[in-house]
Amino acid sequence: MSGLRADAFISDPRVVEARRLVLEALADHQKETTRVRPADPALRVSYEELIQQFGEMRGGPLFFPYLGSGFGNHALVELADGSVKYDFITGIGVHAFGHCHPALVEASFGAALEDTIMQGNLQQNASAVPIFRMLIEGANRKGARLKHCFLSTSGAMANENALKIIFQKKHPAGRLLAFKNCFMGRTLAISQVTDKPEYREGLPPTLNVDYVPFFDAARPKESTYEAVAVLRRHLEGHPGEYAGMVFELIQGEGGFYPGERDFFVALMQVAKEAGVAVLIDEVQTFGRTTELFSFQYFELDEYVDVVTVGKSTQVCATIFREEFRPGPGLVSQTFTSGTSSIHAAAAILDMLLTGGFLGPEGKIAQFHAHFEERLKEIGERHPGWLEGPFGIGAMVAFTVFDGSVDLTKKFLHALFEAGVIAFYAGSDPSRVRFLIPALAVSFGDIDAVSAILEKTLEQIAPAG
Ligand SMILES: Cc1ncc(COP(=O)(O)O)c(C=O)c1O
Structure with missing residues (x-):
């Protein structure tokens, strides 16, 4: 004792x-709670009213009429209308452990016994230290040289902190490089990096960002050559002005487009030679490939200066090399995280590292292969209905019919009604995307979801 x-x-x-x-x-x-269930008719009216009121209060309607009841069973979630659905998007990648996972209920129970709800720079509990250690050790398990970790409460904030420490280290360089179609978050600064002009409409410009085309799997050599040429052109156009380059190794919001090691190495070498820091944004990819970090999957450990994580970790973090240690006061927050997030993060990392999920034969790879096989079978049975599947590990996507945004959204809403929650990503074509709850799913769940997918495709297939 x-x-x-x-x-x-x-x-x-x-x-x-x-x-x-x-x-x-x-x-x-x-x-x-073991299978999909329709809404309870007795709850329908009150639920619709609740959805309506909530949309009003938040200033915009919800994409799906989704309000959870607070209960679920692994990949299945119960909504407040009494329906039960397969959650294969998990809050866009937040609940990789599904719903009411016993290990996380237990972790949250432990957190509820601690003295504070939130923790912060001035008041961190001893129970938070393991998560700092696990993130740093996890990041270095294949040879990276990352030394420090700073927690925060959103992926965008983790990225904001990453940019601040990079700019301070590289001062007076004030420009950034990023990939076309990248997504980095939506703060005033970060929305300038996210390559979606509509997400920054009406905002004053805050950062100078220049873009490099992403890898094209149909033209691996040419697209690598082109990206390197564009990068060199930017560097020559603004010598000494670039502080960092942001790498999203598998474009998430862009539609699950992975790059390849040689492509990234070619760019990282040029960036490093020019003194440009390599920032890897793993807010969406962490824990979803067959490695803990996607930079480990692509074997880019030697190049990483700063990496950010979020979503499935429950805590968000900026992990960085010694050289990037910030000066006093540069990064500090009242909240680093909630106590239950900290307890949950430790349980999730422990599961990922010791539960047989990682590695080429691990559970994530097996779930991916199983889902891929089911989707291919559907594609073969219905030529022209489904293109793909695409993606790596727990990130799976496909294009339905012509890939138009309208038809993709129509499919997603029909799928939701039928009992499976997915989302879209990318444009031209749009893709249906899944962030499967890899820590909670079973092969049986994947089969059940695939059967619902096929039925829904039949339901909305264009005539002729
Ligand atoms: C790659 C990437 N970076 C950053 C973010 C922003 O994270 P958050 O929404 O927690 O601020 C996201 C969110 O989707 C993301 O996918």
Whole structure:
């Protein structure tokens, strides 16, 4: 026993028993939630009103009429209208562990016993230290040289902190490089990097960003050559002015387009020679390839200066090399994270690292292969309905019919009604995208989802 009152409290037999009872009750109720279920007609009107009011209050309608009840069973989620659906988009990649995963209910239970809801720079609890250590050690497990970690509350904020430490280190260089079609977040500064002009309409310009074309799998050599040529042109046009280049190794919002190692190495070498820092944005990719970080999947460890993570980690973080250690006051936040996020993050990293998920034969690779096989079968049965699948690991996408935004959205809404939640990404063509709950899914879930996908395609297939 440590002698700490905190330890005496959490190991008090009443607390231990309460934890056991919560998990026992959870298992019993999850047994009642094992398949897709339509909405309860008795809840329909009140649910529609709730959705309507919520849309009004937030100043814009929801994409899906989704309000969760707060309960679920791994890949299945219960909505407040009583329906149960397969969640294959997981809040755009946030709930990689699905819904009500017992390990995370247990972690959150532990967090609820701590003294504070939020933690921050001035008040961090000892229970937060392991997550800093796990992120740094995890980032270096294949040879990267990242030394420090700073937590924050959103992916955009992790990226904002990354840019600040890079600009400070490279001062007075004030320009950035990024890929065409990249997504980095939506703060005032970061929305200048995200390559979607409509997301920054009416905003004053805050950063100078120049773009490099992304890898084209249909023209690997040529597209690498072209991207390097564009990069060199930018560097020659603004010598010494670029502080960093942002790399999103698998374009997420862009539609799940992965690059290749040789492509990234060619660009990173040129960037490094010009003194440009390499920032890897893993807010969407972390824990979803067959490695912890996608830079490990592409074997780019030696090039990484700064990497950011978020979404499935529950905490967001900026992890960086010693040379990028910021001066006092540059990065600081009242909230680094919530106590339950910190406990959950440690449980998730532990699951990812020890649960057989990673590696070329790991569970993520197996789930991907299984889903890919089902989707290919659907494509073969219905030529012209589905192109793909695309993506890596827990990131899976395909194009439906002509890939028009309208038809893709129509398909997604019909799919939602039928009991599967997915989302779209990219444009020209748009893709249906899945961020599957790899820590919670089963092969049976993938089969059930694939059957619903096929039925929904039949339902909305254009005549003729
Ligand atoms: C690659 C990437 N970076 C950054 C972000 C922004 O993260 P957040 O929405 O948590 O601010 C996202 C969100 O989708 C993302 O996909």
